[in-house]
Amino acid sequence: EVQLVESGGGLVKPGGSLRLSCAASGFTFSSYSMNWVRQAPGKGLEWVSSISSSSSYIYYADSVKGRFTISRDNAKNSLYLQMNSLRAEDTAVYYCARKSLDYPGAFDIWGQGTMVTVSS
Amino acid sequence: DIQMTQSPSSLSASVGDRVTITCQASQDISNYLNWYQQKPGKAPKLLIYDASNLETGVPSRFSGSGSGTDFTFTISSLQPEDIATYYCQQYDNLPPWTFGQGTKVEIK
Numbered sequence: 001e002v003q004l005v006e007s008g009g010g011l012v013k014p015g016g017s018l019r020l021s022c023a024a025s026g027f028t029f030s031s032y033s034m035n036w037v038r039q040a041p042g043k044g045l046e047w048v049s050s051i052s053s054s055s056s057y058i059y060y061a062d063s064v065k066g067r068f069t070i071s072r073d074n075a076k077n078s079l080y081l082q083m084n085s086l087r088a089e090d091t092a093v094y095y096c097a098r099k100s101l102d103y104p105g106a107f108d109i110w111g112q113g114t115m116v117t118v119s120s
Numbered sequence: 121d122i123q124m125t126q127s128p129s130s131l132s133a134s135v136g137d138r139v140t141i142t143c144q145a146s147q148d149i150s151n152y153l154n155w156y157q158q159k160p161g162k163a164p165k166l167l168i169y170d171a172s173n174l175e176t177g178v179p180s181r182f183s184g185s186g187s188g189t190d191f192t193f194t195i196s197s198l199q200p201e202d203i204a205t206y207y208c209q210q211y212d213n214l215p216p217w218t219f220g221q222g223t224k225v226e227i228k
Contacts, residue, residue: 045219059215103169105211106154110163
């Protein structure tokens with residue numbers, strides 16, 4: 001079964017750090033670009049970051065640039081998001097999402113999400 | 121950045137009704153537009169890619185159309201299991217890839 005499972009969320013104080021992980025299974029992880037998409041409570045979806053299959057191309061939303069770092073370990077079938085200097089507005093459910101190979105603009109597989117709460 | 125304006129923000133319709141949601145891009149994005157369904161407490165699910173193509177396994181009552189800046193998503197006959205929030209998403213060229221604000225669909 002094709003699956004993405006996020007972990008690492010939790011409660012952190014403003015200015016703190018957190019590292020999210022996403023474990024992939026059921027497909028050839030190293031062939032796919034991967035993304036993080038977040039959703040603040042009661043709000044819509046916001047694309048956060050993208051990393052190409054070989055980590056050659058990395059992109060960030062302006063809202064997280066300079067604070068978040070996306071990375072991957074193809075040997076471990078894992079995607080990561082290192083989040084530093086966290087702010088209250090970073091509070092959200094964070095989803096990892098696979099970018100389709102067949103229709104490259106679409107996120108065709110999503111994890112269940114992990115909640116990050118930034119509060120004092 | 122390309123802005124996506126989705127409307128309405130919510131709607132209420134009866135079972136069997138035809139439901140239409142629109143999404144407007146702030147610039148020409150050709151057909152680089154996808155639609156997702158998100159049920160409460162769940163992750164989004166891809167329904168339509170490249171504006172009008174149905175993802176495998178998605179019921180044929182869902183459809184999409186449009187190109188350029190104006191796009192439409194339609195449920196031809198609303199079913200109880202279609203209660204969800206629907207999002208459009210553009211992927212023109214490089215990131216950021218942006219989503220519409222979402223449309224919450226409820227049963228009347």
